Amino acid sequence: MNTIYLVGFMGCGKTSVGKLLSKQLEVPPYDVDSTVEKLRGKSIKEIFQSEGEDTFRNYESLAIRQLPLEHAVVMTGGGAVVREENLSYMKDKGIVIYLKTSFPVLWNRLMNEEERKKRPMLLTRTKEEVQALFGERSKHYEKCDIEIVTDHFTTEEVCHQILEKLNRLNTKQLDKTKK
Numbered sequence: 001m002n003t004i005y006l007v008g009f010m011g012c013g014k015t016s017v018g019k020l021l022s023k024q025l026e027v028p029p030y031d032v033d034s035t036v037e038k039l040r041g042k043s044i045k046e047i048f049q050s051e052g053e054d055t056f057r058n059y060e061s062l063a064i065r066q067l068p069l070e071h072a073v074v075m076t077g078g079g080a081v082v083r084e085e086n087l088s089y090m091k092d093k094g095i096v097i098y099l100k101t102s103f104p105v106l107w108n109r110l111m112n113e114e115e116r117k118k119r120p121m122l123l124t125r126t127k128e129e130v131q132a133l134f135g136e137r138s139k140h141y142e143k144c145d146i147e148i149v150t151d152h153f154t155t156e157e158v159c160h161q162i163l164e165k166l167n168r169l170n171t172k173q174l175d176k177t178k179k
């Protein structure tokens with residue numbers, strides 16, 4: 001099985017669902033944000049503060065390319081698809097799953113102080129600006145291979161829906177190296 005990449009806006013559940021999915025599939029989970037944090041020895045927030053967003057995007061792109069291409073679940077950060085070459089890399093190497101979530105639901109999940117303070121993209125923006133970012137990014141997310149709606153579903157239910165969709169794929173679709 002090629003690597004499964006989870007994409008979508010902040011708060012759609014990539015990190016939480018990815019952990020559940022990796023357990024179900026019995027493969028290791030890799031969170032791109034955690035990989036970057038390990039690589040740099042500091043938190044995402046600190047990287048944004050001291051090195052800026054552009055440099056963070058370079059680390060993020062590098063981390064995506066360092067992670068295994070097989071037998072893994074990779075949880076990306078919400079902005080990973082902003083660089084189109086990242087999305088085309090992931091689509092080329094594995095299966096890209098978009099956890100589609102409406103803006104009001106995302107906003108509700110992200111308003112929790114714990115969640116908000118972890119995410120530098122939220123700290124300097126108004127609700128309208130975050131919504132505009134969501135609008136700009138949606139067209140990238142929609143280029144994924146599989147779309148799963150998460151509104152009104154628990155993380156366990158979202159994970160179950162992913163497994164059902166994966167079960168419907170054939171061996172060739174699951175393993176792109178097989179011709």
Ligand SMILES: Nc1ncnc2c1ncn2[C@@H]1O[C@H](COP(=O)(O)OP(=O)(O)O)[C@@H](O)[C@H]1O
Nearest residue numbers: 009010011012013014015016109150153154155
């Ligand atoms: N399907 C869901 N239903 C309810 N809460 C969710 C769901 N998915 C994620 N959350 C909550 O939203 C917050 C952000 O989740 P997280 O997995 O970190 O998202 P992401 O990695 O996509 O930014 C967490 O508090 C998490 O518990």
Ligand SMILES: O=C(O)C1=C[C@@H](OP(=O)(O)O)[C@@H](O)[C@H](O)C1
Nearest residue numbers: 009010011077078079119120121
């Ligand atoms: O949307 C973004 O630009 C970001 C999303 C974050 O990941 P999550 O989507 O897991 O919150 C993290 O990569 C960083 O704070 C930037």
Ligand SMILES: [Mg+2]
Nearest residue numbers: 014015076077
């Ligand atoms: Mg995450």
